[in-house]
Amino acid sequence: xxxxxxxxxxxxxxxxxxxxxxxxxxxxxxxxxxxxxxxxxxxxxxxxxxxxxxxxxxxxxxxxxxxxxxxxxxxxxxxxxxxxxxxxxxxxxxxxxxxxxxxxxxxxxxxxxxxxxxxxxxxxxxxxxxxxxxxxxxxxxxxxxxxxxxxxxxxxxxxxxxxxxxxxxxxxxxxxxxxxxxxxxxxxxxxxxxxxxxxxxxxxxxxxxxxxxxxxxxxxxxxxxxxxxxxxxxxxxxxxxxxxxxxxxxxxxxxxxxxxxxxxxxxxxxxxxxxxxxxxxxxxxxxxxxxxxxxxxxxxxxxxxxxxxxxxxxxxxxxxxxxxxxxxxxxxxxxxxxxxxxxxxxxxxxxxxxxxxxxxxxxxxxxxxxxxxxxxxxxxxxxxxxxxxxxxxxxxxxxxxxxxxxxxxxxxxxxxxxxxxxxxxxxxxxxxxxxxxxxxxxxxxxxxxxxxxxxxxxxxxxxxxxxxxxxxxxxxxxxxxxxxxxxxxxxxxxxxxxxxxxxxxxxxxxxxxxxxxxxxxxxxxxxxxxxxxxxxxxxxxxxxx
Amino acid sequence: xxxxxxxxxxxxxxxxxxxxxxxxxxxxxxxxxxxxxxxxxxxxxxxxxxxxxxxxxxxxxxxxxxxxxxxxxxxxxxxxxxxxxxxxxxxxxxxxxxxxxxxxxxxxxxxxxxxxxxxxxxxxxxxxxxxxxxxxxxxxxxxxxxxxxxxxxxxxxxxxxxxxxxxxxx
Ligand SMILES: Cc1cc2nc3c(=O)[nH]c(=O)nc-3n(C[C@H](O)[C@H](O)[C@H](O)COP(=O)(O)OP(=O)(O)OC[C@H]3O[C@@H](n4cnc5c(N)ncnc54)[C@H](O)[C@@H]3O)c2cc1C
Ligand code: SF4
Numbered sequence: 001x002x003x004x005x006x007x008x009x010x011x012x013x014x015x016x017x018x019x020x021x022x023x024x025x026x027x028x029x030x031x032x033x034x035x036x037x038x039x040x041x042x043x044x045x046x047x048x049x050x051x052x053x054x055x056x057x058x059x060x061x062x063x064x065x066x067x068x069x070x071x072x073x074x075x076x077x078x079x080x081x082x083x084x085x086x087x088x089x090x091x092x093x094x095x096x097x098x099x100x101x102x103x104x105x106x107x108x109x110x111x112x113x114x115x116x117x118x119x120x121x122x123x124x125x126x127x128x129x130x131x132x133x134x135x136x137x138x139x140x141x142x143x144x145x146x147x148x149x150x151x152x153x154x155x156x157x158x159x160x161x162x163x164x165x166x167x168x169x170x171x172x173x174x175x176x177x178x179x180x181x182x183x184x185x186x187x188x189x190x191x192x193x194x195x196x197x198x199x200x201x202x203x204x205x206x207x208x209x210x211x212x213x214x215x216x217x218x219x220x221x222x223x224x225x226x227x228x229x230x231x232x233x234x235x236x237x238x239x240x241x242x243x244x245x246x247x248x249x250x251x252x253x254x255x256x257x258x259x260x261x262x263x264x265x266x267x268x269x270x271x272x273x274x275x276x277x278x279x280x281x282x283x284x285x286x287x288x289x290x291x292x293x294x295x296x297x298x299x300x301x302x303x304x305x306x307x308x309x310x311x312x313x314x315x316x317x318x319x320x321x322x323x324x325x326x327x328x329x330x331x332x333x334x335x336x337x338x339x340x341x342x343x344x345x346x347x348x349x350x351x352x353x354x355x356x357x358x359x360x361x362x363x364x365x366x367x368x369x370x371x372x373x374x375x376x377x378x379x380x381x382x383x384x385x386x387x388x389x390x391x392x393x394x395x396x397x398x399x400x401x402x403x404x405x406x407x408x409x410x411x412x413x414x415x416x417x418x419x420x421x422x423x424x425x426x427x428x429x430x431x432x433x434x435x436x437x438x439x440x441x442x443x444x445x446x447x448x449x450x451x452x453x454x455x456x457x458x459x460x461x462x463x464x465x466x467x468x469x470x471x472x473x474x475x476x477x478x479x480x481x482x483x484x485x486x487x488x489x490x491x492x493x494x495x496x497x498x499x500x501x502x503x504x505x506x507x508x509x510x511x512x513x514x515x516x517x518x519x520x521x522x523x524x525x526x527x528x529x530x531x532x533x534x535x536x537x538x539x540x541x542x543x544x545x
Numbered sequence: 546x547x548x549x550x551x552x553x554x555x556x557x558x559x560x561x562x563x564x565x566x567x568x569x570x571x572x573x574x575x576x577x578x579x580x581x582x583x584x585x586x587x588x589x590x591x592x593x594x595x596x597x598x599x600x601x602x603x604x605x606x607x608x609x610x611x612x613x614x615x616x617x618x619x620x621x622x623x624x625x626x627x628x629x630x631x632x633x634x635x636x637x638x639x640x641x642x643x644x645x646x647x648x649x650x651x652x653x654x655x656x657x658x659x660x661x662x663x664x665x666x667x668x669x670x671x672x673x674x675x676x677x678x679x680x681x682x683x684x685x686x687x688x689x690x691x692x693x694x695x696x697x698x699x700x701x702x703x704x705x706x707x708x709x710x711x712x713x714x715x
Contacts, residue, residue, distance in 0.1 A: 047697065051684045185708035220701025231701070340693060345705035381692050382683035391591050391658075391675055392651045396599075399683075403692045 005031040005252075005286040007544070008273050010259040013112015015516035016292025017237035017245070018155065018534040022541030024250035031284060032251055033275050035258040035293075036109035038238065045228030052227070053383045059107045059116050059228050065296065067426035067436035071098035074478060081331075081443075081451050082478035086470040096478050102327075102439055103481035104296060110255060111238030112294065113483070114530060118225045118348045119207040119234055121161045122527035123152045123170050123535075125357050127366075128414075131522050135364040137446065138417045139521050142493045142502035143539075151535035151542075158244070159235040159534075160209035162219070167202050169354035178210040181219070184346030186407050189337060190371040193465030194353055204352045204370070207235040207531075214240075221346050223379055241534075257282075258432060259293065262305035262314050262512070270314075270512045276432055288511045288544060290504075292537075295325070295517040296423060296437060299488040303425045304435050315506040318496045321489055322424055324417035326523045327441050328482040329367075331455045332410035333462050335470040336402040343373030343406045344380065356411075356457065357525045364446055366525035367413035367454045369461065373406060402469065409461050410474075411454040412526040416446050417487050443477055451477065484529050489518040504540040515540045580627045584610065586643035587630065587671075590650040591678045597691040605681045609674070626670040630657065 006028040009020045020032045039045070039058070046052035074082065074096055084093030107115040126145040131138040156163075156177060163176035180203040183191060191201040208219040217233045225234055232239060245251040260281060261274040272283045291298045299322040303313035313321055353369040384403050388395060415421075421442060425435035443451065455475075462470060476482070492498025495507035500519050506512040515537045517529055524532060585606040592600035600606065613619050627642075630653060634642040638649050645653070657664050657671060682688050689696070 051680075053684070054680055182706045184705050188706070220697070221703070221705040222697040222701050224697065340708060342693075342702075342705070342708035344694070345702040345708065380683075380696070381688055381694050382680055385679040385683045386676060391654065393593050393595060393647070396592060396595065396597075399692060400597075404694065 003286045004284070005029045007031075007288045007290060008033065008284055008286040009290040009292055009515070010273060010275070011035075011112065011292035011294065011297070011516060012110045012237065012242060012253070013107075013292065013294060013516065014114050014237060014530040014533040015537045016290065017111065017114075017241040018158075018537035019290055019292060019513075019515040019541050020251055021158075021241035021245040021248075022538050023544065024245040024248040026541070028250060028544075030245065030251040031286065032242075032245070032253045033257045033259055033273070033284075034110050034253065034255050036107075037255050038110040038253075039115060039228065041228060041230055041232045041239075045230050047222070047224045047227050047230045051382075053380050057227055059109065061108065063108060064430040065104060065437055066102065067428045067438050068101050069426070069438050072440065072442045073098050078448065078477070081448060081455065081475055083475045084473045086335075086472065089470065091470075091473055093473070099442070099477065100479045102441070103479075104485065105481060105483035106294060109238075110242060110253065111236045114236040115228055115238065116226050117236070117483070117528075117530060120349055120528035121156060121159060121163075121205050121207040121531040122524065122529075123149075123172070123205075124522075124524035124527055124532050125169065125354075125366075127358055128522055128524045128527070131365075131416075135359065137364055139490070139492055139497065141521050142491055142498075148532070148535050148539065151538040152531060154538055155531055155534040156205075158240050159207040159531075160211075160213040160240075161205055161207050161235075161531075162210040163205035164203050167205065169202070169357065170205050176205070178213065178218075181206065181208070181210050181221075181347055181350055184221075184350050184373065185339075185341040186343050186346070186373045187351035187371045189339070189341060190351060190407065190409065190461070190465055193461055196464045197460060199353050199355050199369075199461075201351050201353050201371075204347070204350050206347055206350070208233065208347050209235060214243075219347060223344050223346055223348050223373065225348050227379075258434075259291075259301060260432070260434065262289070262291075262301065262307070264305075264307040264309050264314060264509075266309070268309045268508065269510050288513065290513045290515050290540075292514070292516040295485040295488050295520075296439075298514060298516055298518045299423050300425060300435070300437050302489070303423075315489070315499055315509060315512065317508055320497065320499050323419045323422045324487040324490050324521070325421040325423055325439065325441055326415040326417055326485065326487040326520075327421075327480060328476060328484040329413040329415045329443065329447060329451060330410060330474070330476045330481075331451060331458055332372075332408050332472075332474040333458055333467070333470055334406065334408045334472045334474070335462065335467040336405040337407055337465070337467055337469075338405070340404050341373070341407065342404050344404060346373060348372060356454070357527070359450070359525070363450050363453060365414040365416055365450045367411050367450055368526035369409065369411045369454075369457065372408040372410065407465070407467060409458050409465070409467070411458050412484075412528075413447070413450045413454050414523055414525045416444060417490070417522065418442075418444055423488055441480070448477075451475075484517075484523060486517040486520040486523050486529055489514050490521045491519045492521060503543045504536065513540060513544065580624055580631075581610065582643040583627045583631055583641065584623070586645075586650060587627070587654075587674065588678055590647065590654055591675050592682045593647055598687050600678050600682045603682065603685055603687060605678055608681060609677060622666075622670060623674075626667045629664060629667045630654075630671075633657065
């Protein structure tokens with residue numbers, strides 16, 4: 001049968017963009033469908049303009065996604081892992097009855113969430129691929145680190161990753177495409193604290209090239225990654241993989257095209273993608289189909305595509321679609337130091353401590369620690385003023401005392417995949433008629449144990465850094481907010497416990513693949529997932545005939 | 546590169562005036578008219594003058610009046626809030642709000658910000674005004690100077706790793 005395209009990829013983020021690039025560069029005719037628009041970094045991002053803080057960020061636009069029906073209760077004995085404020089140096093935590101409303105951090109547009117990301121480009125550690133064998137939880141990956149290493153390398157090269165080849169926790173052989181950034185002032189301070197504790201703070205590996213590549217500016221250390229990089233320096237997918245795919249002449253990019261339905265034929269394979277464009281439904285056909293909508297939208301679409309052959313949703317023969325959801329488990333202390341460290345300068349997340357990535361008994365899951373200065377909109381005086389409580393002389397003095405002196409020490413831990421942490425679709429629908437998502441996600445015992453150890457380490461570190469003025473303790477347990485979501489269509493060898501095989505091919509369907517965060521069986525012991533999603537995308541494309 | 550901060554504002558310590566001058570009492574009768582002094586006192590209480598300029602030194606009270614006077618409904622509700630502020634001031638300190646000391650004015654606003662439903666509307670109104678005042682003050686050059694803040698521009702922050710020498714020898 002003749003098709004217009006060899007492959008249709010839906011979703012142009014970390015997974016979709018890289019998959020489309022690799023397919024197009026090997027000569028396949030690709031159609032890339034993207035729900036959002038193409039942003040121009042020179043005009044669309046707020047930091048291009050004076051008083052940018054007063055402007056809405058088009059990258060953070062909220063899309064109606066959730067039917068927040070399922071509140072997860074918090075028991076009284078877990079109040080110690082909830083957010084709190086420091087009053088007279090003492091942490092005061094109140095007991096919320098349930099976990100707050102889940103904040104899903106992402107971006108809709110060509111390049112997906114990488115438009116907002118801070119460019120952490122992490123290879124997962126070898127042990128993160130074998131949690132079942134090594135620690136007795138979850139499911140081992142159907143491939144190991146060595147198998148992915150060459151794709152990691154390739155992805156790093158596409159992104160111009162800045163890194164230190166001597167970093168023992170990120171074992172790339174030879175130089176990174178660009179040298180590691182030197183540590184910002186805040187991270188130098190945090191390093192001094194870490195050294196007192198015998199911990200190793202290292203420059204982060206970042207997709208924020210430290211040297212000009214492909215005609216783009218090198219990172220200018222503006223700290224504005226989450227607002228969208230106005231210098232075009234950040235290696236978001238639109239400026240890297242998608243540019244390359246377009247240069248190949250083999251890819252057609254269709255923006256403002258929301259994939260709406262997967263259609264299947266009698267043989268149980270996909271017979272077409274139906275997308276919505278300017279209010280019209282359009283059906284397109286290809287030889288193969290790739291879903292790359294992200295770890296919430298991909299299962300949402302599969303579950304919503306209830307066809308004659310798949311009444312419970314495409315690919316959901318064993319009720320695995322939507323299960324094993326993993327979110328970002330994060331704890332963070334915000335405080336300030338006496339020195340003016342200009343915390344708004346420098347790459348937002350320029351340093352990491354990987355010493356706890358490999359769990360030590362009695363823990364079974366790992367975590368990493370990091371340093372941030374002024375995250376997100378707290379970068380500039382006015383945003384900082386709005387977020388600093390009070391008014392009057394006290395407020396003005398607090399501004400003088402703390403602005404540019406803020407430091408945030410945080411930890412991110414593995415969220416152990418659990419079948420009950422899951423996404424289902426609701427009876428309620430969004431404006432386009434797509435069912436909303438109900439999310440149930442809790443921390444189980446092991447998650448809480450790791451969280452507590454991580455929290456204690458952050459407190460120790462804060463003291464070692466002599467951060468005297470602590471203000472807030474933030475916990476994603478009571479205030480769930482996740483930029484790293486994964487696991488809802490995990491890959492595996494057993495079709496009864498996984499959704500795809502190791503090449504992202506949905507079990508039982510010949511022509512449907514998934515290439516996004518949903519296929520990750522684990523979330524990398526606290527490391528950030530995009531590089532792994534990109535490496536997997538390259539591997540999926542390489543194996544697609 | 547593209548970042549050029551707004552040029553604020555009026556004559557404070559020799560700075561050039563760059564907002565359009567408003568006609569005082571232009572909205573008399575319909576607007577806050579004789580409550581203008583209370584309005585200025587309110588903006589001054591939000592960001593008072595100390596060893597650094599405050600919001601009224603930069604003309605932010607005038608700029609806000611200028612901005613809001615187009616909208617009569619909004620003016621009306623601001624007037625109502627100012628009346629509530631004045632009423633509380635007279636009750637507690639027997640003076641109009643603008644005649645109170647900074648300490649007294651601060652305490653009145655603290656009460657209103659912490660108040661229950663009795664002052665709910667006033668509280669919301671004050672919160673909006675506070676945010677707007679911060680919006681103008683903390684995007685101005687004098688505030689940047691006060692905070693030693695340098696907005697990003699072409700060339701970025703080459704000194705990002707040299708803000709302070711950190712003593713790592715200890
Ligand atoms: C603020 C922030 C900071 C982050 N920082 C980091 C970091 O430093 N390092 C790191 O590794 N990760 C980071 N992440 C996470 C990282 O960006 C994501 O893990 C990664 O982009 C996920 O890739 P994905 O392909 O699964 O989804 P996405 O990149 O989100 O791509 C999904 C794409 O699908 C499109 N789409 C959705 N539904 C449809 C539909 N129905 N039809 C068509 N298109 C659709 C979306 O518009 C989007 O373009 C961050 C994320 C955020 C939001
Ligand atoms: S720190 Fe600034 S210049 Fe560097 S990549 Fe991020 S937004 Fe761009």
